Amino acid sequence: xxxxxxxxxxxxxxxENGTPNIVDSIQHLMDEGFVPNHRKWxxxxxxxxxxxxxxxxxxxxxxxxxxxxxxxxxxxxx
Numbered sequence: 001x002x003x004x005x006x007x008x009x010x011x012x013x014x015x016e017n018g019t020p021n022i023v024d025s026i027q028h029l030m031d032e033g034f035v036p037n038h039r040k041w042x043x044x045x046x047x048x049x050x051x052x053x054x055x056x057x058x059x060x061x062x063x064x065x066x067x068x069x070x071x072x073x074x075x076x077x078x
Contacts, residue, residue, distance in 0.1 A: 001058070001060070001061065001062055001065070003057045003058050003060075003065055008054060008057060011054050011072060012055065015050055015051045015054070016051065018047060018076075019044065019047045019048070023044065026040050026041070026044065039078055043078045046075045046078075050068075050071070054068065
């Protein structure tokens with residue numbers, strides 16, 4: 001089932017632009033001698049997984065697409 005191309009591009013842009021910010025945050029904390037919390041590492045790993053999943057969202061069923069949207073929104077709230 002085809003997915004809205006414009007929405008797909010927006011989601012990919014958010015993930016693509018957000019990932020460097022997470023990496024910068026982790027690097028800054030480590031430079032200051034702090035250990036980044038699990039949430040930052042989890043969000044970083046989920047962003048890379050989500051990027052690949054959203055790139056291929058057209059091959060998913062409608063239910064899978066809705067589940068992916070829910071996961072995407074939850075990851076952004078972390």
